[in-house]
Amino acid sequence: MGKGQSKPNASTVPKSAEGRRRINIQQAQNVLLIWLDSNIAETNDDCQNTIIKLRCIVNDINTFIDGDQCLEFIQTIVDKKVCMIISGSLGQHTVSRVHNNSALTSTNPTYCYKGTCQGGNYYYQAIQINVSVDGLQDILGNSSIYNSCFLYNDSFNATFPNKNLMLEYCFYPEDVGFRIIVFLQATAKYVLVVTTLFWNVTGLFSIITYGEGSVSFFNS
Numbered sequence: 001m002g003k004g005q006s007k008p009n010a011s012t013v014p015k016s017a018e019g020r021r022r023i024n025i026q027q028a029q030n031v032l033l034i035w036l037d038s039n040i041a042e043t044n045d046d047c048q049n050t051i052i053k054l055r056c057i058v059n060d061i062n063t064f065i066d067g068d069q070c071l072e073f074i075q076t077i078v079d080k081k082v083c084m085i086i087s088g089s090l091g092q093h094t095v096s097r098v099h100n101n102s103a104l105t106s107t108n109p110t111y112c113y114k115g116t117c118q119g120g121n122y123y124y125q126a127i128q129i130n131v132s133v134d135g136l137q138d139i140l141g142n143s144s145i146y147n148s149c150f151l152y153n154d155s156f157n158a159t160f161p162n163k164n165l166m167l168e169y170c171f172y173p174e175d176v177g178f179r180i181i182v183f184l185q186a187t188a189k190y191v192l193v194v195t196t197l198f199w200n201v202t203g204l205f206s207i208i209t210y211g212e213g214s215v216s217f218f219n220s
Helices: 016-029 045-055 067-074 090-095
Strands: 032-036 060-064 082-086 098-104 125-131 135-143 147-153 165-169 178-184 190-196 203-211 215-219
Touching: 032 045, 032 067, 045 060, 060 067, 067 090, 067 203, 098 125, 098 190, 125 135, 135 147, 147 178, 165 178, 178 190, 190 203, 203 215
Parallel strands: 032 060, 032 082
Antiparallel strands: 098 203, 125 190, 125 215, 135 178, 135 203, 147 165, 147 190
């Protein structure tokens, strides 16, 4: 070692494992944690101890005992990473009704649902929907942008956007997002196409459904 150079103190050099652990903790602290459990109670020592331990890892914790209230809260979330803990029978009902972490970006396919693009493109995402029982479904979209959405029976063809079209939502809402209330059949396949009200616009969106039975989402 040359003159004037000091040997680094081993205690000041972070080990790779410690560095990764520090990064993981920082990433976890930026996550919004949702805990849904019908047995959560403020007077329950086990629940409170669990929450205290979770707060050592995550800054933002939201607890719910009712599935519908939890879904309503999820509907307000935009542009955040979410981790969910769901206990018991509430899991199947809640998870099946949330299609989250979706986005319209410049890598999405484009089409012209208005007949002419007028110098711009409309990015879209096609989502297949299946339901377990016949009945009304309330489909709500929460978004950071103004959306248009279209529901198709069986299939969607971007070249012929009017084929198989059941209904559409293309209005200026009071808030960004969209809402469709429709009767769906368990024996049928549906495709929900989410796009934008204005061309060349990108942004995040999430979908939640309310209705009978379970709902399955698949990127079409």
